[in-house]
Amino acid sequence: MSRFRALLNATKKALTWSAEDLMPPKERHIFSFNSKEELKRWHLYSDSEYGGLSSASLEIKESEKGLSGVFSGNLSLDVSNDSKWKISRSGFCGMRSKKFDGFIDLDSYDTVALKVKGDGRCYISTIYTENWVNSPGQEEDNSWQSFVFVPKDNWYIAKIPLARYLPTWRGNVIDAELEMNPSRIVGMSLSVNAEGGVPGARTGPGDFQVEIDWIKALRTE
Structure with missing residues (x-):
């Protein structure tokens, strides 16, 4: 085949592409809790770092669907008497991913989905993005949070539109019109x-x- 004919065929193929051919897949796996190697991607935190008495663990266990992650522990409203910290509230635990190698770009997606099996509590899904909301010089990532009720x-597959995540700072919603940049995600919790x-x-x-x-x-639209 001549170079001219090969170029002509390639041009015809390009002209027949649809918009869907140029879009990424409708879903993208971010975390899969099907291996003990997944534990290396997360770290735990709780009010115990500030004198509270709550505790948490993250394990990979066998379930009826195969291996899955189990985030569990105990929430306590008590504070250690000899704590050097003066925390205003206790009774919280979390699992946070270690920072990605660079960024995850989710600009082509509109929803975060979690397949979970719970205890009837309400959990908090957090997305961390590159710092541009906080004051210059602060190293904290920007955080965006949404409630997740787990029956x-x-x-249960919980689907949270990215538009539902609200900007927060240290657990409090920021009262300002801010928009997440989903192309610069550095972690989740x-x-x-x-x-x-x-x-x-x-x-x-x-x-x-x-x-x-x-x-x-997920890309639902």
């Missing part, structure tokens, strides 16, 4: 508080447990 005892959440969810101190199969980005 008890049944696997899932956390739980003893108090607050959506109406009807289980609240208060005590044990918590949520199983996690995967976390994905």
